[in-house]
Amino acid sequence: MRVLKDAPELLSLNTATLGHRLPIEQVIDLVAAKGFGNIVPWRRDLERKSVGAIARQCRDAGLKVNGYCRSTYFPQATAEARKLALQENVYALEDAATLGADVFTLVVGSLPSNSRDLAGARQQVKDGVSELLETAKKVGVRLALEPLHPMTAGDRSCLNTVSQALNWAAEIDPDTCGYLGVAVDVYHVWWDENLEADIARAGREDRLYAFHVCDWLVPTVDLVTDRGMMGDGVIDLKQIRSWVEGAGYTGPVEVEIFSSNNWWQQPEEVVLETCIRRLATVC
Amino acid sequence: MRVLKDAPELLSLNTATLGHRLPIEQVIDLVAAKGFGNIVPWRRDLERKSVGAIARQCRDAGLKVNGYCRSTYFPQATAEARKLALQENVYALEDAATLGADVFTLVVGSLPSNSRDLAGARQQVKDGVSELLETAKKVGVRLALEPLHPMTAGDRSCLNTVSQALNWAAEIDPDTCGYLGVAVDVYHVWWDENLEADIARAGREDRLYAFHVCDWLVPTVDLVTDRGMMGDGVIDLKQIRSWVEGAGYTGPVEVEIFSSNNWWQQPEEVVLETCIRRLATVC
Numbered sequence: 001m002r003v004l005k006d007a008p009e010l011l012s013l014n015t016a017t018l019g020h021r022l023p024i025e026q027v028i029d030l031v032a033a034k035g036f037g038n039i040v041p042w043r044r045d046l047e048r049k050s051v052g053a054i055a056r057q058c059r060d061a062g063l064k065v066n067g068y069c070r071s072t073y074f075p076q077a078t079a080e081a082r083k084l085a086l087q088e089n090v091y092a093l094e095d096a097a098t099l100g101a102d103v104f105t106l107v108v109g110s111l112p113s114n115s116r117d118l119a120g121a122r123q124q125v126k127d128g129v130s131e132l133l134e135t136a137k138k139v140g141v142r143l144a145l146e147p148l149h150p151m152t153a154g155d156r157s158c159l160n161t162v163s164q165a166l167n168w169a170a171e172i173d174p175d176t177c178g179y180l181g182v183a184v185d186v187y188h189v190w191w192d193e194n195l196e197a198d199i200a201r202a203g204r205e206d207r208l209y210a211f212h213v214c215d216w217l218v219p220t221v222d223l224v225t226d227r228g229m230m231g232d233g234v235i236d237l238k239q240i241r242s243w244v245e246g247a248g249y250t251g252p253v254e255v256e257i258f259s260s261n262n263w264w265q266q267p268e269e270v271v272l273e274t275c276i277r278r279l280a281t282v283c
Numbered sequence: 284m285r286v287l288k289d290a291p292e293l294l295s296l297n298t299a300t301l302g303h304r305l306p307i308e309q310v311i312d313l314v315a316a317k318g319f320g321n322i323v324p325w326r327r328d329l330e331r332k333s334v335g336a337i338a339r340q341c342r343d344a345g346l347k348v349n350g351y352c353r354s355t356y357f358p359q360a361t362a363e364a365r366k367l368a369l370q371e372n373v374y375a376l377e378d379a380a381t382l383g384a385d386v387f388t389l390v391v392g393s394l395p396s397n398s399r400d401l402a403g404a405r406q407q408v409k410d411g412v413s414e415l416l417e418t419a420k421k422v423g424v425r426l427a428l429e430p431l432h433p434m435t436a437g438d439r440s441c442l443n444t445v446s447q448a449l450n451w452a453a454e455i456d457p458d459t460c461g462y463l464g465v466a467v468d469v470y471h472v473w474w475d476e477n478l479e480a481d482i483a484r485a486g487r488e489d490r491l492y493a494f495h496v497c498d499w500l501v502p503t504v505d506l507v508t509d510r511g512m513m514g515d516g517v518i519d520l521k522q523i524r525s526w527v528e529g530a531g532y533t534g535p536v537e538v539e540i541f542s543s544n545n546w547w548q549q550p551e552e553v554v555l556e557t558c559i560r561r562l563a564t565v566c
Contacts, residue, residue, distance in 0.1 A: 111501075116519040122476070151434040153474030154501040154517045164476050191436035193405070193447050218394075218437040220506055234437045236399040 001242050004253060005280035012038035012066050014212065014256035015045055018271060019264030024054060027268070032061035034272040038252045040067040041099070043092055051098045058099070066103070066252050067144070067183075067210055068096040073109020074128035075121040075158070081112075086128055090135050097139035102251070103209050104136070105183055106145050110158040121158045129180070130172050136179045144183035144209040145169060151223050162189055162198035169207055181207035184244060185256065187214050187227055190235045196243050203247025211244050213237055213283055214257040225260035229274055231282035241283060253283060284525050287536060288563035295321035295349050297495065297539035298328055301554060302547030307337060310551070315344035317555040321535045323350040324382070326375055334381045341382070349386070349535050350427070350466075350493055351379040356392020357411035358404040358441070364395075369411055373418050380422035385534070386492050387419070388466055389428050393441040404441045412463070413455050419462045427466035427492040428452060434506050445472055445481035452490055464490035467527060468539065470497050470510055473518045479526050486530025494527050496520055496566055497540040508543035512557055514565035524566060536566060 004010050013036045015027055022030075024045040031039050039058060046054060058065055072088040096104040108125040111118060129143065136143045145165040148157030159165055165182040173180040182202055189195055202208040215233030220226050230237055241253065255275045257263055263271050287293055296319045298310055305313075307328040314322050322341060329337060341348055355371040379387040391408040394401060412426065419426045428448040431440030442448055448465040456463040465485055472478055485491040498516030503509050513520055524536065538558045540546055546554050 111517050116517050118474070118519065149434065150432060150474040151503070151506070154499050154503070158474075160474055160476075191401070191433040191441075191443055193443075216437050220434070220437070223434070223503055223506065234394050234399050236401065 001238070001245055004283060008035050008037035010252050011036045011276070011279055012040055012252035012254035013272065013275065014040040014067070014069065014254050015042055016069070017255055017257045017263065017275065018268050019260075020044060021264070022268060024049065025057060028054070028057050028061050028063060030268055030272060032063050034269070035276050036272075037062065037064060038066040038254070039063045040069055040254055040256070041065065042069045043095070046095065051095045055099045065099040065101045066254065068092070068099055068101040068104050070105045070107045070146075073107070075109045075112050075124040077112035077115070082124065082128065086131055089128075089132050093132065093135050093139055093141055096141045101141055103142045103144040103181075103183070105210070106143055107148060108145070108157050108159045110153055110155055118153070118158055125158060126168055126172055129168070133173060133177070133180055137177060142179045142181060142209055144181055146183040146185060146210075147188055149188040160188075161192055161194070162202060163194055166198065166201055166205060166207060170205070176206055178206070181209035183210035183212065184208065185212035186235050186237060186240050187212070187216060190216060190240065195240070199243045199247050203249065208244065208247055208249045210251065210254065211241070211249055212254045212256045213279075214255065222260070225258040225264075227257045227259055229257060229263065230255070230278040237283045253279060255279065284521070284528055287566060291318050291320035293535050294319045294559070294562055295323055295535035295537035296555065296558065297323040297350070297352065297537050298325055299352065300538055300540045300546065300558065301551050302543075303327060304547070305551060307332065308340060311337070311340050311344050311346060313551055313555060315346050317552070318559050319555075320345065320347060321349040321537070322346045323352055323537055323539070324348065325352045326378070329378065334378045338382045348382045348384045349537065351375070351382055351384040351387050353388045353390045356390070358392045358395050358407040360395035360398070365407065365411065369414055372411070372415050376415065376418050376422055376424055379424045384424055386425045386427040386464075386466070388493070389426055390431060391428070391440050391442045393436055393438055401436070401441055408441060409451055409455055412451070416456060416460070416463055420460060425462045425464060425492055427464055429466040429468060429493075430471055432471040443471075444475055444477070445485060446477055449481065449484055449488060449490060453488070459489055461489070464492035466493035466495065467491065468495035469518050469520060469523050470495070470499060473499060473523065478523070482526045482530050486532065491527065491530055491532045493534065493537065494524070494532055495537045495539045497538065505543070508541045508547075510540045510542055512540060512546065513538070513561040520566045536562060538562065
């Protein structure tokens, strides 16, 4: 396994970890100063800003933008709304290209309101990703399908396992064009008894595009914003990283922690220093 | 599909739905009076009571005990504790036999405290179920492996999909002795893209022992006690029941709702009447 200590090129900070409290310009400087070599901004960080200027600032700070978060949900109640969502995703992909992002992260959405048609939502996602893939090739940014934890299946994501993501990718992109893969976030998939096999498959199929870490707390008190710092929960992080690297993944290890009651209340410097320490020890 | 209206023999009430507020003796009378033909008590309902007397009361009230909840968790931090847990499960199975229960429900547990060894926990479950199966055959009560939602994988259950449950059952009981199967609770498995195929497989393999309903609320605010009444959430209940019955299931449809902030605050009669109405309409 790669050594993460003093290896900034292997470390990435997803800005959600800091709770979007500071302007992105300050976040970029802090993240670089604390020893990360990569950053993943969110679209909300860039609202009413010059994407080109942010891209330059990242480059000047020595930060690679390894990902850009995240897609507008694909399933929508009307054809009109679906078209709009797709257009927003096209714009976001163009911004991802401007940022020089390796991947655009697809959090796919799920049931539109008043719907119980999960199979229909899944079809809408596949149709939308198929269309978006054309733009991805054009602008040169890869799409990473991110399976989200099954507890998000009602509202945030009808894509819930790595196996399912790989099946969809094979269906949408049978020729493996190089622009459609998966993001493995330990938080969402650590429980899956097929995980080791699925990660190996993702490697074999050349679709392992991203690797995110945080931890699963016991007890977990919120379905969205109660993620733990690496080491504070029950996920065997080293084991999963060994599977990911054994499958050929060479990209950064990205920290993404949603934590409204703990880490989002702490000073950004403390959060970043803790991340760096834990990456070097428990991941 | 079977018609659930005015068909008490097809309806079962899991006593957790009433929040364990009333003594079981009162619950039995209420459940029978409201039109259920079956009941599933919990071990806590029977503490310091005569199991034989409760069994008689159920029979006299015209209630079949279709299940008994639930196993002590199999994975434990020490061999001593594992032995104790197994012994408790043996006693519970004997009570299940006294009750004339169709199945004893296995909620299997997960990581012992301070452990991150999920594979180890899974092995402990399989070992424990193997041993318990001998008692099950002896007392004539079937064991139903219940996969719990992946959000319970840290503490309550390392068994999280129907597919996984069927794989374990095949491993533990390759000859299909007739005493090891699965319980399908829509709450835990509704999100799974393989569900239809897995339910069909459970039917083919003669392991479809129980079917539980409630609903998934959006948003869900608690990982354990925020289940919805059928019809109040996003699960396509009729579709899943059609799969279950299509696979040959002829047992009752069991209502099991954990709802600390809503249904457990309402009068038992209201809860039971609502269940009966919803069973007849949205399930």
